[in-house]
Amino acid sequence: MRYSLLTHLECSRCHRHWDSGKLQNVCPDCQSPLLARYDLPAARAELQRESIAARPRGMNRWHELLPVQTPENVVTLGEGDTPLLNLPHLGAAIGLSRLMLKDESLNPTGTFKARGQAAAISRAKELGAQQVIIPTAGNAGGAMAAYASRAGLVARVYMPADTPHSNMQECRAVGAGVVLVEGLISDAARAVSEVVRQGGWFDVSTFKEPYRLEGKKVMGYELAEAFAWDLPDVIIYPAGGGMGLVAIWKAFAELEELGWLNGPNRPRMVAVQAAGCAPVVRAFEAGEMTNTFWENAGTIASGLRVPKSYGDRLMMETLYQSHGTAVAVSDEQIRAAQLQLGQSEGIFAAPEGAATVAALPVLLERGWLKNDERVVLLNTGTGLKYLP
Ligand SMILES: *Cc1c(COP(=O)(O)O)cnc(C)c1O
Numbered sequence: 017m018r019y020s021l022l023t024h025l026e027c028s029r030c031h032r033h034w035d036s037g038k039l040q041n042v043c044p045d046c047q048s049p050l051l052a053r054y055d056l057p058a059a060r061a062e063l064q065r066e067s068i069a070a071r072p073r074g075m076n077r078w079h080e081l082l083p084v085q086t087p088e089n090v091v092t093l094g095e096g097d098t099p100l101l102n103l104p105h106l107g108a109a110i111g112l113s114r115l116m117l118k119d120e121s122l123n124p125t126g127t128f129k130a131r132g133q134a135a136a137i138s139r140a141k142e143l144g145a146q147q148v149i150i151p152t153a154g155n156a157g158g159a160m161a162a163y164a165s166r167a168g169l170v171a172r173v174y175m176p177a178d179t180p181h182s183n184m185q186e187c188r189a190v191g192a193g194v195v196l197v198e199g200l201i202s203d204a205a206r207a208v209s210e211v212v213r214q215g216g217w218f219d220v221s222t223f224k225e226p227y228r229l230e231g232k233k234v235m236g237y238e239l240a241e242a243f244a245w246d247l248p249d250v251i252i253y254p255a256g257g258g259m260g261l262v263a264i265w266k267a268f269a270e271l272e273e274l275g276w277l278n279g280p281n282r283p284r285m286v287a288v289q290a291a292g293c294a295p296v297v298r299a300f301e302a303g304e305m306t307n308t309f310w311e312n313a314g315t316i317a318s319g320l321r322v323p324k325s326y327g328d329r330l331m332m333e334t335l336y337q338s339h340g341t342a343v344a345v346s347d348e349q350i351r352a353a354q355l356q357l358g359q360s361e362g363i364f365a366a367p368e369g370a371a372t373v374a375a376l377p378v379l380l381e382r383g384w385l386k387n388d389e390r391v392v393l394l395n396t397g398t399g400l401k402y403l404p
């Protein structure tokens with residue numbers, strides 16, 4: 017069997033197929049995000065989930081279902097295989113008997129952004145990119161810079177001038193050029209587009225590059241494996257661009273096609289946003305398929321400060337298809353939840369991760385969550401990166 021069973025890229029909107037053998041960003045026809053497709057029938061015939069379980073730990077043990085074509089091109093810092101922890105004390109206090117947390121803060125660079133960048137930078141290098149560029153709310157830039165240096169690529173990161181200092185210092189410490197932009201990630205994105213138009217730089221923006229999503233989808237594979245292939249009832253995700261939410265849902269669809277899922281259960285996917293920037297919640301409540309730009313976005317959860325995601329349609333599809341929902345929580349609720357999680361379970365979560373804890377009482381009060389459901393929170397990063 018081939019090392020990777022990647023076959024082509026498919027447009028998420030017009031469904032045209034595109035060559036995965038060269039560097040691609042969005043669909044050349046309709047500018048929508050591209051999704052990686054694999055020869056899943058071949059994997060179903062020749063690959064066993066048990067053999068993947070027996071491989072050395074790390075994201076790359078799923079290599080047949082990832083884009084990199086040869087092992088020499090895999091750039092790794094040890095990402096993936098993060099723990100799934102029970103939260104018995106917090107669960108008892110809130111009224112949930114089977115509450116769990118997947119702790120992504122153990123990834124290199126302290127956030128789950130490492131997964132996406134490991135896949136994207138490995139594949140970009142394999143396809144000949146030499147210079148990579150990204151607009152970031154903070155953590156994606158740090159991860160991109162780290163993997164680019166590891167791969168021997170030149171990296172440049174554009175971030176809002178009020179991004180947490182640790183993010184800027186991290187990017188510089190791992191060798192990237194840092195450009196500070198007045199405004200939000202949307203302004204940084206405009207500046208990056210300008211540079212990319214002039215040529216020479218490969219753009220690894222959220223949803224404008226097809227393989228970051230592939231790295232993040234491995235969270236879904238790992239969850240399925242940890243639940244003995246009988247998926248949990250609810251997954252609660254702090255959504256900025258929403259790529260992780262879409263990626264986990266894609267992983268479940270692939271596992272279904274592989275025939276690897278035991279039960280019929282498909283989790284309800286929940287997007288949690290900050291009240292100061294909640295375009296997904298607003299769209300969900302209006303029953304819309306796309307988002308409108310959120311003016312004057314502001315929140316301590318910098319990773320959630322995304323006024324409009326390029327993948328908004330994919331995110332909304334995931335919420336509707338999974339019978340999920342969307343919740344906004346205030347910065348005060350996030351701060352209180354961060355303390356509660358730390359004091360009850362010893363986990364110092366990033367504000368984004370803490371936002372998922374803050375969503376629990378809201379969902380219980382609405383009657384949307386039942387007390388004995390298997391609920392998984394995604395802690396996407398470590399609180400240590402947000403210290404002044
Ligand atoms: C980027 C980020 C998010 C949001 O992730 P998306 O996939 O863009 O929705 C959440 N938490 C942290 C810590 C982040 O860095």
Ligand SMILES: [Zn+2]
Pocket residue numbers: 027028029030031032043044045046047048
């Ligand atoms: Zn298209």
